[in-house]
Amino acid sequence: xxxxxxxxxxxxxxxxxxxxxxxxxxxxxxxxxxxxxxxxxxxxxxxxxxxxxxxxxxxxxxxxxxxxxxxxxxxxxxxxxxxxxxxxxxxxxxxxxxxxxxxxxxxxxxxxxxxxxxxxxxxxxxxxxxxxxxxxxxxxxxxxxxxxxxxxxxxxxxxxxxxxxxxxxxxxxxxxxxxxxxxxxxxxxxxxxxxxxxx
Amino acid sequence: xxxxxxxxxxxxxxxxxxxxxxxxxxxxxxxxxxxxxxxxxxxxxxxxxxxxxxxxxxxxxxxxxxxxxxxxxxxxxxxxxxxxxxxxxxxxxxxxxxxxxxxxxxxxxxxxxxxxxxxxxxxxxxxxxxxxxxxxxxxxxxxxxxxxxxxxxxxxxxxxxxxxxxxxxxxxxxxxxxxxxxxxxxxxxxxxxxxxxxx
Numbered sequence: 001x002x003x004x005x006x007x008x009x010x011x012x013x014x015x016x017x018x019x020x021x022x023x024x025x026x027x028x029x030x031x032x033x034x035x036x037x038x039x040x041x042x043x044x045x046x047x048x049x050x051x052x053x054x055x056x057x058x059x060x061x062x063x064x065x066x067x068x069x070x071x072x073x074x075x076x077x078x079x080x081x082x083x084x085x086x087x088x089x090x091x092x093x094x095x096x097x098x099x100x101x102x103x104x105x106x107x108x109x110x111x112x113x114x115x116x117x118x119x120x121x122x123x124x125x126x127x128x129x130x131x132x133x134x135x136x137x138x139x140x141x142x143x144x145x146x147x148x149x150x151x152x153x154x155x156x157x158x159x160x161x162x163x164x165x166x167x168x169x170x171x172x173x174x175x176x177x178x179x180x181x182x183x184x185x186x187x188x189x190x191x192x193x194x195x196x197x198x199x
Numbered sequence: 200x201x202x203x204x205x206x207x208x209x210x211x212x213x214x215x216x217x218x219x220x221x222x223x224x225x226x227x228x229x230x231x232x233x234x235x236x237x238x239x240x241x242x243x244x245x246x247x248x249x250x251x252x253x254x255x256x257x258x259x260x261x262x263x264x265x266x267x268x269x270x271x272x273x274x275x276x277x278x279x280x281x282x283x284x285x286x287x288x289x290x291x292x293x294x295x296x297x298x299x300x301x302x303x304x305x306x307x308x309x310x311x312x313x314x315x316x317x318x319x320x321x322x323x324x325x326x327x328x329x330x331x332x333x334x335x336x337x338x339x340x341x342x343x344x345x346x347x348x349x350x351x352x353x354x355x356x357x358x359x360x361x362x363x364x365x366x367x368x369x370x371x372x373x374x375x376x377x378x379x380x381x382x383x384x385x386x387x388x389x390x391x392x393x394x395x396x397x398x
Binding site for chain 1: 201202203204205206208209211212213215216217218223225226227228229230231232233235236238239240241242243244245246247248249250251252253262263264265268269286287288291294307
């Protein structure tokens with residue numbers, strides 16, 4: 001016995017959240033029960049609503065409760081540029097940077113044959129249909145600079161190029177404001193090999 | 200616009216949890232939506248259940264959905280010893296230490312006149328009724344060693360002593376396994392003034 005059965009269940013339930021261990025879950029449960037029942041009830045409601053209603057945008061596959069998400073349905077966005085990212089969080093990162101006016105395609109993962117995740121599972125067939133059917137003139141690859149992300153980018157490059165569409169990859173190198181001595185050697189080697197002539 | 204309205208609401212809702220900022224809330228929302236909808240739904244259900252059903256134990260005031268909590272209703276516990284703590288988490292800490300066999304009284308806070316929290320609000324009237332009515336022979340004060348906790352302990356001491364019942368306070372000092380050089384000076388001064396003759 002730790003607490004009463006229902007409180008134990010609540011503590012256990014909160015542990016499904018990423019980064020929440022037994023101590024944090026306990027603190028969260030007591031916080032809600034002692035001080036913030038109203039907000040807790042609202043959280044329960046929005047959780048149920050979101051988990052039953054949020055699906056994927058028909059165009060870009062990002063998470064959305066709308067059939068077509070806000071970005072895809074925005075007529076001011078440039079439909080000729082298609083930026084490929086791995087997750088909805090990446091879309092947010094680009095939107096916060098603020099300079100991209102094209103549209104996105106969200107893979108919701110990356111190729112990982114060992115886990116049974118092939119091109120179909122990350123919607124590449126749909127991506128290629130879209131490239132062929134609509135007026136996409138440039139596909140910008142912004143998958144993560146990991147082994148899986150690079151492999152996914154390579155696969156997409158091959159497929160898109162075969163359809164005669166320009167493919168580009170976002171630049172990787174030393175981050176702005178970063179100090180060289182704290183940049184890892186992989187990034188530094190990449191930055192060196194990707195150097196550009198100063199005009 | 201950040202995400203779709205419902206996802207925004209979910210991210211916002213998760214921020215009612217203590218220690219969860221915008222980035223963590225976003226990570227939690229995506230984790231649940233992408234990978235763990237079932238656990239999320241269970242969390243929503245147990246949240247609603249706990250927030251509507253959990254109240255306070257009639258005897259010790261701890262959080263419980265039962266009218267009388269597991270500890271108070273356990274006939275093997277020594278009803279002569281009553282340990283006063285500030286929160287249900289403190290009860291758990293004692294139970295995990297494992298050496299206490301008496302019962303508890305949970306104040307659910309401490310005296311704080313500036314916030315309008317007087318003796319009534321933390322159930323001291325009920326505590327005194329219990330001390331007088333039942334067979335309590337020792338009241339053990341285990342409020343936190345903070346200004347408010349000490350003030351609360353002092354107030355209870357006065358009231359309980361007036362009713363002819365023994366009052367004790369748990370020992371404060373250098374924690375076991377702690378290294379002296381890392382112990383704060385307040386604790387060290389307290390440990391020194393509270394020294395006991397070695398027998």
